[in-house]
Amino acid sequence: MNDRPATASLRSVDDYRATIAALLAPLAERPVEEVPVPAVLGRTLAVDIAAPIELPVFRNSAMDGYAVRAADVAVTPVTLPVHGVVAAGKPGATPLPDGSAIKVMTGAPIPPGADCVVPVEDVRASDGVITVERGRARGDFVREPGTDVRAGDPVAFAGTLLAPRHIAALAAVGLPTVPVLARVRAIVITTGDELLPAGSPLEPGQIYDSNGIAIAAALTADGVDVVSIEHSSDDPAEFARVLASAVARADVVFTSGGVSKGDFEVVKDVLAPMGGVFGPVAVQPGGPQGYTVVDGVPVLSFPGNPVSTTVSYAVFARSVLRDFAGLPPVEERDVALLTPVRSPNGKRQFLRGVVKPEGVEVVSGPGSHLIASMAWADVLVDVPAEVTALPVGATVRILTL
Amino acid sequence: MNDRPATASLRSVDDYRATIAALLAPLAERPVEEVPVPAVLGRTLAVDIAAPIELPVFRNSAMDGYAVRAADVAVTPVTLPVHGVVAAGKPGATPLPDGSAIKVMTGAPIPPGADCVVPVEDVRASDGVITVERGRARGDFVREPGTDVRAGDPVAFAGTLLAPRHIAALAAVGLPTVPVLARVRAIVITTGDELLPAGSPLEPGQIYDSNGIAIAAALTADGVDVVSIEHSSDDPAEFARVLASAVARADVVFTSGGVSKGDFEVVKDVLAPMGGVFGPVAVQPGGPQGYTVVDGVPVLSFPGNPVSTTVSYAVFARSVLRDFAGLPPVEERDVALLTPVRSPNGKRQFLRGVVKPEGVEVVSGPGSHLIASMAWADVLVDVPAEVTALPVGATVRILTL
Numbered sequence: 001m002n003d004r005p006a007t008a009s010l011r012s013v014d015d016y017r018a019t020i021a022a023l024l025a026p027l028a029e030r031p032v033e034e035v036p037v038p039a040v041l042g043r044t045l046a047v048d049i050a051a052p053i054e055l056p057v058f059r060n061s062a063m064d065g066y067a068v069r070a071a072d073v074a075v076t077p078v079t080l081p082v083h084g085v086v087a088a089g090k091p092g093a094t095p096l097p098d099g100s101a102i103k104v105m106t107g108a109p110i111p112p113g114a115d116c117v118v119p120v121e122d123v124r125a126s127d128g129v130i131t132v133e134r135g136r137a138r139g140d141f142v143r144e145p146g147t148d149v150r151a152g153d154p155v156a157f158a159g160t161l162l163a164p165r166h167i168a169a170l171a172a173v174g175l176p177t178v179p180v181l182a183r184v185r186a187i188v189i190t191t192g193d194e195l196l197p198a199g200s201p202l203e204p205g206q207i208y209d210s211n212g213i214a215i216a217a218a219l220t221a222d223g224v225d226v227v228s229i230e231h232s233s234d235d236p237a238e239f240a241r242v243l244a245s246a247v248a249r250a251d252v253v254f255t256s257g258g259v260s261k262g263d264f265e266v267v268k269d270v271l272a273p274m275g276g277v278f279g280p281v282a283v284q285p286g287g288p289q290g291y292t293v294v295d296g297v298p299v300l301s302f303p304g305n306p307v308s309t310t311v312s313y314a315v316f317a318r319s320v321l322r323d324f325a326g327l328p329p330v331e332e333r334d335v336a337l338l339t340p341v342r343s344p345n346g347k348r349q350f351l352r353g354v355v356k357p358e359g360v361e362v363v364s365g366p367g368s369h370l371i372a373s374m375a376w377a378d379v380l381v382d383v384p385a386e387v388t389a390l391p392v393g394a395t396v397r398i399l400t401l
Numbered sequence: 402m403n404d405r406p407a408t409a410s411l412r413s414v415d416d417y418r419a420t421i422a423a424l425l426a427p428l429a430e431r432p433v434e435e436v437p438v439p440a441v442l443g444r445t446l447a448v449d450i451a452a453p454i455e456l457p458v459f460r461n462s463a464m465d466g467y468a469v470r471a472a473d474v475a476v477t478p479v480t481l482p483v484h485g486v487v488a489a490g491k492p493g494a495t496p497l498p499d500g501s502a503i504k505v506m507t508g509a510p511i512p513p514g515a516d517c518v519v520p521v522e523d524v525r526a527s528d529g530v531i532t533v534e535r536g537r538a539r540g541d542f543v544r545e546p547g548t549d550v551r552a553g554d555p556v557a558f559a560g561t562l563l564a565p566r567h568i569a570a571l572a573a574v575g576l577p578t579v580p581v582l583a584r585v586r587a588i589v590i591t592t593g594d595e596l597l598p599a600g601s602p603l604e605p606g607q608i609y610d611s612n613g614i615a616i617a618a619a620l621t622a623d624g625v626d627v628v629s630i631e632h633s634s635d636d637p638a639e640f641a642r643v644l645a646s647a648v649a650r651a652d653v654v655f656t657s658g659g660v661s662k663g664d665f666e667v668v669k670d671v672l673a674p675m676g677g678v679f680g681p682v683a684v685q686p687g688g689p690q691g692y693t694v695v696d697g698v699p700v701l702s703f704p705g706n707p708v709s710t711t712v713s714y715a716v717f718a719r720s721v722l723r724d725f726a727g728l729p730p731v732e733e734r735d736v737a738l739l740t741p742v743r744s745p746n747g748k749r750q751f752l753r754g755v756v757k758p759e760g761v762e763v764v765s766g767p768g769s770h771l772i773a774s775m776a777w778a779d780v781l782v783d784v785p786a787e788v789t790a791l792p793v794g795a796t797v798r799i800l801t802l
Contacts, residue, residue: 037599037614038614038617038618038630041618041621041622042622051773053603055772055773056608057603057607057608058605058606064661064662064663064664085664086606087594087595087635087663087664087665088593088594088595088606088663088665088705090594090595090606091604091605091606092605092606093605105661105663105664105665106661106663106704106705106706107593107595107608107705107706108595108606109605109606120662120663147771148771148772148773148774149774153773155773155776156776163618163622163802164619164622164711164802165711165775165776165778165779165802167614167615167618168611168612168614168615168618168707168711168776169772169773169775169776170776171599171609171610171611171614171615172608172609172611172615172707172772172773173609173773174600174601174603174609174611175599175600176598176599176600192489192490192508193488193489193490193491194488194489194490194509195490196575198438198572198575198576198577199575199577200575202454202458202575203492204459204492204493204494204510205459205487205489205490205491205492205509205510206458207457207458207508207573208572208573208574208575209572210569210572210573211569213438213439213568213569213572214565214569214572216439217439217442217565217568217569218565220442220565221442221443221564221565229439234488234490260465260506260507261465261522262465262488262489262506262507262521263465263486263488263504263506264488264489304489304507305507305508306569306573310565310566310569370548370549371456371549371569371570371573372452372456372549372550372554372556372570372573372574373549374566375556375566375567375569375570375571377566378566401564401566
């Protein structure tokens with residue numbers, strides 16, 4: 001097509017990144033949902049959580065042993081009658097008679113009147129009496145209520161990415177559910193008549209439909225809830241239908257393919273009239289980019305080459321989405337280049353690299369179709385737009401994949 | 402109980418760790434299961450995967466442009482008639498007539514006879530002819546079959562922890578499923594009459610049943626499939642029933658509570674006669690430990706205090722299970738102590754700590770009931786058994802939680 005009504009001029013990577021970050025910014029306001037505590041691993045706590053109860057809930061024994069008065073065991077050995085036993089889970093309301101002992105299990109309530117526990121190791125027991133071999137001070141092996149947490153004290157703060165240790169504490173104070181931020185819901189739409197589902201034999205001109213699976217995996221790893229992976233042919237009516245369904249079900253939609261300068265650019269053809277902005281970004285791979293807001297839902301349109309799609313996601317969307325999910329930022333650092341690099345002037349290039357102890361080795365050229373090679377790469381090597389060649393030993397910025 | 406038939410003598414942490422590692426070692430032989438490629442994120446590939454096809458599958462265009470013979474555009478400008486168009490997904494079998502061009506979209510097959518592509522940017526098109534402004538060499542913007550991967554070449558190796566980039570490659574070669582190692586299946590059983598489910602009001606002597614939720618969260622984070630969280634009262638018949646069901650459904654079973662020296666130690670009472678080994682380990686918290694093999698299934702029995710349970714899991718089981726899941730080892734390193742520490746002689750102590758830039762601050766005492774405080778800790782501070790005091794500035798080993 002020769003008329004492209006909504007084509008922006010060539011943009012820099014940083015400029016386009018900022019544009020996409022602004023487009024996605026409304027997603028930072030996540031709805032809150034109540035989720036059962038056993039299922040909140042990796043979720044972000046929405047509010048400060050105060051302990052609804054104190055811990056320990058009641059005065060209890062830190063040992064299997066005998067609850068006594070410290071004064072009664074001040075001089076040892078001393079023999080005391082045993083007035084029953086309190087198991088964990090029993091009320092333990094019977095007061096301790098003077099000059100006697102009540103057997104207590106770890107975690108069991110301390111009987112009223114007792115002020116310490118003599119561990120079972122320090123006692124000889126026989127026939128209703130014990131001989132205490134070693135005295136104890138007031139408070140020994142007694143856990144006082146509220147010494148772990150007081151009712152109303154904070155257990156975890158809003159914004160906490162919930163790890164097992166937080167879950168342990170939330171469960172210990174008896175919370176069945178906690179409010180967490182809803183995950184961002186995404187749908188990925190791949191486009192193109194040439195795409196075939198995995199497992200079917202390829203006809204001439206066909207390739208496998210892999211971009212949806214690839215972006216979905218990346219989204220999942222970045223804390224996004226992938227609602228579905230869709231496919232549309234190059235028929236604009238079909239794409240419009242799939243798109244309408246997607247924006248009704250997701251907070252953000254990703255498309256791959258159909259954004260370039262060809263005759264059959266279904267994504268651009270449908271979205272540009274809806275206000276979509278399509279045009280080249282000064283980046284390789286992944287030059288042709290587009291974005292649209294459809295019914296309030298941001299739609300990010302990546303080119304269809306597998307490496308272009310994957311790199312586009314990593315460069316333009318990943319950091320923002322990880323931030324929303326409360327995940328740590330993508331690691332970026334400077335290392336030495338182990339492979340000489342040539343790069344087109346005016347385009348920022350993201351090469352695939354493997355990190356070694358001594359630096360980074362580039363494992364593939366600029367080709368946007370080298371998806372199998374990409375499996376070997378653990379980083380992207382960020383070559384600035386104005387750089388046309390870098391020798392071995394040059395310092396380059398790498399982004400962890 | 403006064404007779405404890407299968408009580409081992411006091412063991413060191415390292416010795417018990419080795420015992421548990423040996424007990425769990427058979428789980429390293431994971432069964433293999435076929436999992437759809439879109440669902441293999443974080444799974445461990447069971448076999449080397451060779452590409453069933455080559456990529457690119459066919460000679461295709463790297464640009465939207467015109468497939469020509471390089472010889473026909475050696476001198477420019479040159480005007481050529483356009484013989485149709487090949488979209489991506491079309492067979493593109495029509496040969497290119499001499500001295501002409503066929504329009505091709507990115508990814509579309511290169512027509513037989515063409516040997517390069519002139520990008521659409523370098524062409525003026527009008528009414529069935531194009532004027533090429535800039536010549537191209539043979540091979541320009543032509544992606545040759547097999548230049549990404551050849552059929553039979555490795556795409557990913559056995560043992561790979563599958564990341565989005567691997568999934569992208571597996572999808573690109575059209576694999577619907579891949580064989581991955583089955584996750585270890587675990588069941589957690591909490592025991593104790595005193596334990597109440599979250600959300601119910603506590604009666605005197607009761608506490609919330611949190612250890613199952615806590616261990617399950619830790620197991621999930623360590624790549625283990627938690628089949629269920631169970632609870633048993635202190636009734637041996639009930640525990641035996643819950644245990645029998647658990648070993649039938651899981652590869653490993655964890656129990657909490659009922660392993661100490663009290664009168665009602667349901668776990669020890671049921672498991673010791675089945676060959677279980679119970680006894681103290683020279684560690685704090687988490688001294689009373691036990692292990693049993695029931696119907697070939699290892700059963701690890703931790704003490705019931707929440708912090709003891711959590712620390713027991715972290716110290717004795719975590720590393721082995723992460724290894725089976727293909728996850729990176731737990732980070733251990735030496736840092737400066739920011740809080741003076743006292744420690745019982747002869748017991749290795751794992752204190753809860755918070756890492757700061759200048760070292761580690763201890764956030765809780767040795768108390769095994771301080772589960773709420775544990776939420777603030779991001780590491781365990783490993784204090785050797787023979788150490789009784791450490792000053793500020795001492796070097797200590799920390800384990801990331």
